[in-house]
Amino acid sequence: MTLPSDFPLEPPATNKDPHRDYRGLDRDKLTPMYQHYVEVKETYPNALLLYRVGDFFECFFQDAVIISRELELVLTSKEGGKGIGRVAMTGVPHHALERYSRLLVEKGYAVAICDQVEDSTEAAAEKRLVERAITKLLTPGTLTDEGMLNAKKNNFLAAVVITGENWGLAYADISTGEFYTTQASDLTALSLELTRLQPSEILFPINAPDLNRILRPGEKSDHLPPCLPDSFCYSLRPQNIFTLTEAKNRLLITYKMRSLEGMGCEHLPLAIRAAGGLLEYIEDTQKANQVPLQPLKTYSISEFLILDGQTRRNLEITQTVRDGSFYGSLLWAIDRTCTAMGSRALRRWLLQPLLDSRGIRARQDTIQELKDNPSLRQDIRQKLREIYDIERLSGRVGAGTANARDLLSLAASLVKLADLAALVASGNSPYLKALQQIPADLEKLGQQVIAHLVESPPLHLKEGGVIRQGIDAQLDALRRDYQEVIDWFKNLETTEKERTGISNLKVNYNKTFGYYISLPRSKADFAPKDYVRKQTLVNEERYITTELKEKENIILTAVDELNKLEYEIFSDLRRQVAEFSPEIREVATKVAALDVLAALAEIAVYQGYCRPEIADGRLIDIKDGRHPVVEQSLGAGFFVPNSINLGNQEGLEYPDLIILTGPNASGKSCYLRQVGLIQLLAQTGSFVPAKSAKISICDRIFTRVGAVDDLATGQSTFMVEMNETANILNHATDRSLVLLDEIGRGTATFDGLSIAWSVAEYLATVLQSRTIFATHYHELNELASILENVANYQVTVKELPHEIVFLHQVRPGGADKSYGIEAGRLAGLPASVIDRAMQVMGQIEKHSKIAIGLRQGIKKIKPVKSDNSPSLQQLDIFDDSK
Numbered sequence: 001m002t003l004p005s006d007f008p009l010e011p012p013a014t015n016k017d018p019h020r021d022y023r024g025l026d027r028d029k030l031t032p033m034y035q036h037y038v039e040v041k042e043t044y045p046n047a048l049l050l051y052r053v054g055d056f057f058e059c060f061f062q063d064a065v066i067i068s069r070e071l072e073l074v075l076t077s078k079e080g081g082k083g084i085g086r087v088a089m090t091g092v093p094h095h096a097l098e099r100y101s102r103l104l105v106e107k108g109y110a111v112a113i114c115d116q117v118e119d120s121t122e123a124a125a126e127k128r129l130v131e132r133a134i135t136k137l138l139t140p141g142t143l144t145d146e147g148m149l150n151a152k153k154n155n156f157l158a159a160v161v162i163t164g165e166n167w168g169l170a171y172a173d174i175s176t177g178e179f180y181t182t183q184a185s186d187l188t189a190l191s192l193e194l195t196r197l198q199p200s201e202i203l204f205p206i207n208a209p210d211l212n213r214i215l216r217p218g219e220k221s222d223h224l225p226p227c228l229p230d231s232f233c234y235s236l237r238p239q240n241i242f243t244l245t246e247a248k249n250r251l252l253i254t255y256k257m258r259s260l261e262g263m264g265c266e267h268l269p270l271a272i273r274a275a276g277g278l279l280e281y282i283e284d285t286q287k288a289n290q291v292p293l294q295p296l297k298t299y300s301i302s303e304f305l306i307l308d309g310q311t312r313r314n315l316e317i318t319q320t321v322r323d324g325s326f327y328g329s330l331l332w333a334i335d336r337t338c339t340a341m342g343s344r345a346l347r348r349w350l351l352q353p354l355l356d357s358r359g360i361r362a363r364q365d366t367i368q369e370l371k372d373n374p375s376l377r378q379d380i381r382q383k384l385r386e387i388y389d390i391e392r393l394s395g396r397v398g399a400g401t402a403n404a405r406d407l408l409s410l411a412a413s414l415v416k417l418a419d420l421a422a423l424v425a426s427g428n429s430p431y432l433k434a435l436q437q438i439p440a441d442l443e444k445l446g447q448q449v450i451a452h453l454v455e456s457p458p459l460h461l462k463e464g465g466v467i468r469q470g471i472d473a474q475l476d477a478l479r480r481d482y483q484e485v486i487d488w489f490k491n492l493e494t495t496e497k498e499r500t501g502i503s504n505l506k507v508n509y510n511k512t513f514g515y516y517i518s519l520p521r522s523k524a525d526f527a528p529k530d531y532v533r534k535q536t537l538v539n540e541e542r543y544i545t546t547e548l549k550e551k552e553n554i555i556l557t558a559v560d561e562l563n564k565l566e567y568e569i570f571s572d573l574r575r576q577v578a579e580f581s582p583e584i585r586e587v588a589t590k591v592a593a594l595d596v597l598a599a600l601a602e603i604a605v606y607q608g609y610c611r612p613e614i615a616d617g618r619l620i621d622i623k624d625g626r627h628p629v630v631e632q633s634l635g636a637g638f639f640v641p642n643s644i645n646l647g648n649q650e651g652l653e654y655p656d657l658i659i660l661t662g663p664n665a666s667g668k669s670c671y672l673r674q675v676g677l678i679q680l681l682a683q684t685g686s687f688v689p690a691k692s693a694k695i696s697i698c699d700r701i702f703t704r705v706g707a708v709d710d711l712a713t714g715q716s717t718f719m720v721e722m723n724e725t726a727n728i729l730n731h732a733t734d735r736s737l738v739l740l741d742e743i744g745r746g747t748a749t750f751d752g753l754s755i756a757w758s759v760a761e762y763l764a765t766v767l768q769s770r771t772i773f774a775t776h777y778h779e780l781n782e783l784a785s786i787l788e789n790v791a792n793y794q795v796t797v798k799e800l801p802h803e804i805v806f807l808h809q810v811r812p813g814g815a816d817k818s819y820g821i822e823a824g825r826l827a828g829l830p831a832s833v834i835d836r837a838m839q840v841m842g843q844i845e846k847h848s849k850i851a852i853g854l855r856q857g858i859k860k861i862k863p864v865k866s867d868n869s870p871s872l873q874q875l876d877i878f879d880d881s882k
């Protein structure tokens with residue numbers, strides 16, 4: 001095999017250095033081990049190769065350079081062969097392999113583990129190289145080992161196929177078995193879906209057969225179309241795997257089906273191609289550890305509320321804007337789940353709120369029942385705490401990587417499922433009912449495993465001590481024989497003392513010649529004839545006997561046999577459990593959902609959340625709403641609740657657009673986010689932090705909050721703001737909720753105000769989206785006097801002689817003062833600067849043409865929806881003739 005021309009893991013400078021780059025070396029001169037290393041490396045050119053040598057995993061040549069740099073390990077060198085000289089080398093101890101390979105994978109590398117696959121002593125005896133083979137290929141999206149995964153987060157592997165504007169996307173979490181596919185048009189929707197999923201790795205087919213490489217996050221490539229965000233890790237794959245025939249066959253064979261109809265994607269060629277390509281990659285990387293995925297589910301992106309990346313960020317759903325931490329996010333505030341499965345499900349639900357009111361009500365009904373029935377809720381939560389991560393455990397069982405402790409945890413949880421079913425037996429709501437029937441086989445399976453395995457099995461499977469007594473007749477017989485010999489050894493000292501009459505005779509063991517009998521030198525003459533002298537020390541003579549050696553041999557072979565047999569029995573048990581993976585995972589999904597809903601009921605009780613009424617139309621009617629995170633960080637009683645009525649419709653005089661003014665730090669952003677979060681929680685099916693709420697379903701939440709320079713893409717604050725605003729104006733509908741915080745601040749005042757005005761006007765008249773527009777441009781308050789569906793609200797403050805008291809209350813009416821200069825005074829600006837600022841402001845207000853224009857009292861108009869605002873003419877506030 002020849003290496004691709006743009007070998008990916010090659011730092012350019014190393015080309016010149018033969019000791020760091022094997023490509024320029026005469027292979028025949030390399031030692032046999034290096035020859036094998038290079039051979040393996042060429043089969044996995046995209047991966048960093050960790051190669052087992054004794055107690056270490058070593059790597060050489062260019063990989064050594066990369067690994068030593070990435071892991072801050074010492075880069076050394078080792079003799080490579082006659083005429084080769086020393087080659088670059090680094091290594092990690094074998095027991096630390098998991099930790100180091102996880103670090104490499106986190107950095108976006110694929111790691112190939114080449115381990116010894118036979119006992120090295122055999123190879124040494126035959127004077128040949130110990131046999132080694134790739135036992136694992138770790139890539140960011142294909143991890144299953146517990147230590148490498150975040151328990152509370154899915155680890156998605158995705159595959160994307162694009163033709164023109166149409167795309168197919170499949171994704172799977174190998175550790176839990178979830179497997180989904182979808183197809184849609186509109187490439188923007190693809191990048192939104194990818195940002196929602198945050199896959200650890202994305203497979204993308206390209207037409208360059210030799211090129212098979214991984215692009216680490218941020219790495220650019222001409223092979224990637226612009227719609228794919230470069231913040232992810234991409235594996236470029238050969239196109240032929242993604243052809244429809246190939247992909248479809250692979251799916252049919254894997255799931256032993258004749259048609260894909262049942263999976264709902266028969267008619268979606270791009271979805272099939274993506275799913276087939278993804279399956280092939282799993283087969284390719286998992287080697288012997290084939291992962292049983294759940295049946296493929298087809299979904300439609302139009303089933304869910306759309307949240308773009310900036311909205312997810314601004315609403316701080318899973319991490320804060322400021323420092324990206326979990327602490328302070330919505331998930332942090334409401335995650336009271338008892339299991340890792342529940343925690344992962346809650347995260348997924350929050351990032352994928354529903355559009356279907358029936359789905360929302362089903363969740364609400366369950367929360368209601370659990371809220372109204374505290375003892376049932378507590379019992380369920382108590383039981384859930386006893387259930388381990390059966391989703392991932394069954395994944396490891398299926399992949400054949402679960403150890404005895406994993407199997408026991410799984411079994412203990414399976415047994416508990418029956419208790420859970422009994423607890424929900426009287427339940428009436430959908431998610432409780434779903435768990436009333438748990439396949440009886442699962443409990444039996446759990447009991448079978450518990451009956452087979454000892455209570456606290458060792459971590460390693462090949463060292464015995466795993467299987468209980470009475471499980472296997474052959475094992476018991478072997479153990480009996482073994483025990484007999486052990487007892488013989490235990491008694492040996494006593495029997496030999498009696499036989500020889502030497503009271504200080506001892507039986508000992510050392511590594512060089514095993515068991516021996518030791519006599520003091522002074523007693524050597526009394527040694528029986530059958531004692532064969534093995535070693536003489538200053539004060540001691542050491543002997544063996546034929547019987548001793550025979551018994552010792554029995555022990556050694558018995559241990560091997562016992563361990564082998566125990567391992568076989570264990571593997572067989574693990575295989576039996578693996579057959580139940582689909583059933584286990586189906587139950588796991590239901591358990592996770594119940595956990596989420598019980599947690600949401602818990603938060604509803606303790607934080608005083610109410611059940612929102614899911615209304616028709618475009619209503620957002622929240623009485624005394626609160627910000628779910630800020631209220632928790634402020635502590636009980638400190639948060640000031642605020643209401644909102646939004647959504648102009650027949651019979652209701654509610655505005656579509658609210659202009660929200662108020663001084664700095666009065667609570668505008670908080671109010672804006674609070675409304676967004678209540679809407680999001682309602683569509684997730686959760687209760688909401690409010691006294692009461694009537695909420696209609698919205699198709700999309702848009703936010704534009706604050707402004708940060710996007711240095712990475714070289715965009716200025718203002719350009720970022722304009723791009724985000726353009727995105728909103730191009731996609732919002734009258735079913736959307738738009739939350740705008742400060743539009744137009746990043747440019748000259750008049751430019752900014754003009755843009756802010758026209759954006760607000762467009763939203764109110766053309767799009768008629770429900771909008772809250774927080775601003776310091778008080779001039780925008782004039783819009784309410786012109787447009788019927790616009791209202792002014794302000795966050796109030798109390799002005800005392802020497803300070804401003806923030807009341808955090810949102811009230812009708814526009815603020816006429818910013819208190820920006822007061823804020824400056826409080827911050828310690830020199831008095832003369834403050835005085836001068838007051839003077840300048842007075843002059844501006846007096847002479848501003850805009851201010852004069854806005855005070856003209858223009859007739860209110862009712863907006864009529866059309867493609868272009870019909871009323872822009874009438875809103876010509878800057879016309880001198882008015």
Ligand SMILES: Nc1ncnc2c1ncn2[C@@H]1O[C@H](COP(=O)(O)OP(=O)(O)OP(=O)(O)O)[C@@H](O)[C@H]1O
Pocket residue numbers: 630634638639640641642662663664665666667668669670671808809
């Ligand atoms: N309803 C409320 N009850 C109690 N405290 C609140 C409330 N709303 C906001 N706060 C507190 O006020 C602080 C400032 O709020 P926020 O950032 O929303 O102000 P702002 O009006 O958007 O300010 P700026 O215009 O400077 O961006 C918050 O960190 C929070 O601690």
